[in-house]
Amino acid sequence: MKTNNPLWKFFSSVNLALFTLGCLAVTSIIGTLIPQKETAEFYISSYGAKTAQFFEILDITSMYTSWWFLSLLALLSMNLIVCSLDRFPGLWRQIQADNLQLSLDRIAKNRLSASRTSSLGVKEASIKLHELLSARGWKPQSREKDGALLLFAQKTPWSRSGVYIVHLSILVIFAGAIYGQLTGFKASILLPELQSSNSVYSYKGGEPIDLGFTVRCNRFEIDFYANGMPKEYMSSLTVLENDQVVEQKNIEVNHPLKYKGITFYQSSYQGYSDFIFTLAEENGQPETFTGPYQKELVWEKENIRFGIINLETVRDRVIRMKIWFNDGRGTPSQFWLENGEEAKVQRPDGTYIFSAKQRYATGLQVAKDPGVWVVYAGCALMLAGLYIAFFLSHKRIWLILRPEDAGTLVEMRGSANKNRTAFEKQFHELADDICSDI
Amino acid sequence: MDSSTLLGITTFTYLFAAILYLIVFIFKIQQISKVATWFTAFALLVQTLGIALRWYESYELGIGRAPLTNMYESVVFFAWTIVALYLFIEWKFKIQAIGVFTVPLAFLAMAYASMSTNITKTITPLVPALQSNWLISHVVTCFIGYAAFAIAAALGAMYLLKKRSKAPETTQSTGFLASLPPLQTIDMITHKMMVFGFIWLTAGIITGAVWANSAWGTYWSWDPKETWSLITWFVYAITLHARYTRDWGGSRIAWLALLGFLSVIFTYYGVNFLLSGLHSYGSG
Numbered sequence: 016m017k018t019n020n021p022l023w024k025f026f027s028s029v030n031l032a033l034f035t036l037g038c039l040a041v042t043s044i045i046g047t048l049i050p051q052k053e054t055a056e057f058y059i060s061s062y063g064a065k066t067a068q069f070f071e072i073l074d075i076t077s078m079y080t081s082w083w084f085l086s087l088l089a090l091l092s093m094n095l096i097v098c099s100l101d102r103f104p105g106l107w108r109q110i111q112a113d114n115l116q117l118s119l120d121r122i123a124k125n126r127l128s129a130s131r132t133s134s135l136g137v138k139e140a141s142i143k144l145h146e147l148l149s150a151r152g153w154k155p156q157s158r159e160k161d162g163a164l165l166l167f168a169q170k171t172p173w174s175r176s177g178v179y180i181v182h183l184s185i186l187v188i189f190a191g192a193i194y195g196q197l198t199g200f201k202a203s204i205l206l207p208e209l210q211s212s213n214s215v216y217s218y219k220g221g222e223p224i225d226l227g228f229t230v231r232c233n234r235f236e237i238d239f240y241a242n243g244m245p246k247e248y249m250s251s252l253t254v255l256e257n258d259q260v261v262e263q264k265n266i267e268v269n270h271p272l273k274y275k276g277i278t279f280y281q282s283s284y285q286g287y288s289d290f291i292f293t294l295a296e297e298n299g300q301p302e303t304f305t306g307p308y309q310k311e312l313v314w315e316k317e318n319i320r321f322g323i324i325n326l327e328t329v330r331d332r333v334i335r336m337k338i339w340f341n342d343g344r345g346t347p348s349q350f351w352l353e354n355g356e357e358a359k360v361q362r363p364d365g366t367y368i369f370s371a372k373q374r375y376a377t378g379l380q381v382a383k384d385p386g387v388w389v390v391y392a393g394c395a396l397m398l399a400g401l402y403i404a405f406f407l408s409h410k411r412i413w414l415i416l417r418p419e420d421a422g423t424l425v426e427m428r429g430s431a432n433k434n435r436t437a438f439e440k441q442f443h444e445l446a447d448d449i450c451s452d453i
Numbered sequence: 454m455d456s457s458t459l460l461g462i463t464t465f466t467y468l469f470a471a472i473l474y475l476i477v478f479i480f481k482i483q484q485i486s487k488v489a490t491w492f493t494a495f496a497l498l499v500q501t502l503g504i505a506l507r508w509y510e511s512y513e514l515g516i517g518r519a520p521l522t523n524m525y526e527s528v529v530f531f532a533w534t535i536v537a538l539y540l541f542i543e544w545k546f547k548i549q550a551i552g553v554f555t556v557p558l559a560f561l562a563m564a565y566a567s568m569s570t571n572i573t574k575t576i577t578p579l580v581p582a583l584q585s586n587w588l589i590s591h592v593v594t595c596f597i598g599y600a601a602f603a604i605a606a607a608l609g610a611m612y613l614l615k616k617r618s619k620a621p622e623t624t625q626s627t628g629f630l631a632s633l634p635p636l637q638t639i640d641m642i643t644h645k646m647m648v649f650g651f652i653w654l655t656a657g658i659i660t661g662a663v664w665a666n667s668a669w670g671t672y673w674s675w676d677p678k679e680t681w682s683l684i685t686w687f688v689y690a691i692t693l694h695a696r697y698t699r700d701w702g703g704s705r706i707a708w709l710a711l712l713g714f715l716s717v718i719f720t721y722y723g724v725n726f727l728l729s730g731l732h733s734y735g736s737g
Contacts (some may be wrong), residue, residue: 029694029698029699032694033694033695033699036690036694037687037691039687040687040691043683043684044680046675047677047681047724047728048728051675079680192673201671240516240578242577242578244578244580245580245581246581268581268582268584268668269581269582278670280668280669280670281581282669380669381670382671384670387666387672390662390672394659394662397655398652398655401652401655402652405652436641
């Protein structure tokens with residue numbers, strides 16, 4: 016698309032691309048030096064009231080979503096679109112071009128050349144060359160021209176579009192990001208064990224978002240290495256619809272739960288000061304109780320009283336607890352129990368299975384992003400485009416066959432639009448290879 | 454024999470190889486040029502064994518993870534990729550002089566890894582966020598990119614040095630710089646390295662984004678590490694555009710190769726120590 020419209024020229028120019036990329040690179044630094052999305056008080060106390068106000072005006076405190084940064088990205092997109100529209104028709108002509116139409120003089124201007132003589136006549140030589148080239152992946156076409164026979168073959172002419180594929184991929188990624196922004200959400204929830212919720216809280220403003228189903232946390236566990244480092248955070252989650260269990264998964268960091276396009280990520284936890292107890296008669300149905308430290312709880316059915324009388328903790332984490340257990344017959348049992356473990360309590364009238372654990376709430380990050388697959392497709396397209404743009408080239412060879420006294424003079428010409436040194440070698444090898452056989 | 458011993462041997466072999474490369478080029482003793490290459494290859498082999506042994510040792514400790522997860526291990530791997538890539542280039546382009554600039558880089562990285570008191574060498578287990586299959590592909594893609602950019606910067610420095618020695622007042626380049634490859638060749642390989650690095654950096658950013666999405670539900674959160682990797686990407690994108698469309702070459706590209714590498718170093722190292730963010734694993 017050739018035009019003299021100055022605005023079109025401006026938006027299609029490489030200078031604009033260099034300028035925009037430069038601005039994006041330089042301004043991006045700001046947000047890595049100044050902490051983003053902190054409270055107003057933070058900026059005032061760290062940078063002073065004047066500077067904080069200046070930050071406010073220019074949206075420095077959330078610069079990657081500020082009007083001016085988004086404008087730069089929009090400018091880049093505009094530049095990519097206009098520049099591609101501007102150059103693509105010319106590129107398409109080059110890909111589709113009839114290379115047999117070129118004049119012999121023009122062909123002779125190609126830098127790479129080789130010539131050989133053959134004892135075969137023009138016709139035989141041509142047939143033989145067709146065979147030899149086809150066997151090597153070059154599919155030649157031929158045409159008679161100015162008393163000579165012209166053969167032409169090319170490889171990967173479409174590779175010229177590599178750079179446009181990369182440009183397109185950036186637009187696809189942007190489109191995916193925008194689509195995700197418009198139709199998805201990012202939210203979080205702190206869900207205590209044994210509780211369920213049918214909404215989560217948006218990052219933006221914290222308003223509740225209805226999930227359309229219920230998610231329940233059955234259990235949260237932390238695993239530790241011998242040196243005390245956390246090894247794994249695990250939440251057992253159940254998804255319910257109309258009180259029916261539809262999905263059940265133990266999630267860990269890097270292993271989220273996905274249901275109806277909404278993904279639940281393990282992100283944090285909080286230890287509570289109350290406990291979850293499970294009691295059962297041997298071979299009986301377990302029952303669950305919750306209660307705080309040093310409070311007597313009652314299992315009415317069996318008339319059992321129990322509670323925690325002592326604790327061993329590391330920071331806010333309970334390691335083991337001393338249980339007091341009384342069924343009214345004989346002296347009450349007292350025993351130490353590791354957090355989350357199970358104990359058999361022997362009583363005169365029978366055996367009970369008793370377990371207790373500190374209650375936790377699991378911190379879940381909840382995201383819905385239908386645009387993510389578009390973004391991934393853009394990423395794949397970008398890698399493919401970069402490969403095509405840098406490693407594949409449009410290679411062309413012409414062979415001009417002219418009758419000579421004792422046979423045929425074969426003049427070979429070639430060009431590649433990229434990686435010329437490599438093609439030069441390939442060209443001469445091909446020349447030696449095919450001409451030795453004719 | 455444990456992995457630290459092997460990596461210690463590697464450090465000193467790189468030092469020795471670097472000295473050999475220097476001797477070859479300063480005193481033009483071509484007879485020992487092959488020896489320098491062989492020593493470098495030997496050091497690479499010992500280093501490969503060292504890294505593999507460290508991997509094995511982590512299983513012995515009951516931890517079992519790839520040796521690519523903290524600053525010490527990444528610096529060691531950085532040195533490894535630089536030398537592996539350099540040896541490939543030496544073989545492919547038959548130019549030995551680049552070794553004078555790249556093998557010392559690998560030695561410095563190894564020396565920093567073993568002597569710095571800032572970084573720990575012990576094999577520690579992985580925090581939950583790092584326990585992912587994306588770990589290896591993310592780290593490997595990034596470091597191939599970084600290594601290519603390191604070599605591009607070394608070539609850029611080489612170009613500028615050689616160019617300066619050819620200043621008008623001295624009609625001929627002097628000293629050992631004369632034995633460096635022609636400016637045009639240095640320029641060509643610098644460009645190739647930047648192209649190669651650019652593709653791997655792109656792949657590194659993408660694998661990082663996919664990983665972030667599977668761990669946190671956001672493929673891009675403008676964390677300082679992410680942002681700096683993107684800044685680096687912009688720098689090389691600008692460089693490649695300037696070359697293809699403005700026909701930039703020579704000194705300008707050489708300076709851009711150095712600038713780009715500064716950005717790489719900041720992304721890799723500076724962010725961990727100077728800025729705070731999600732990507733804090735590498736600082737220990």
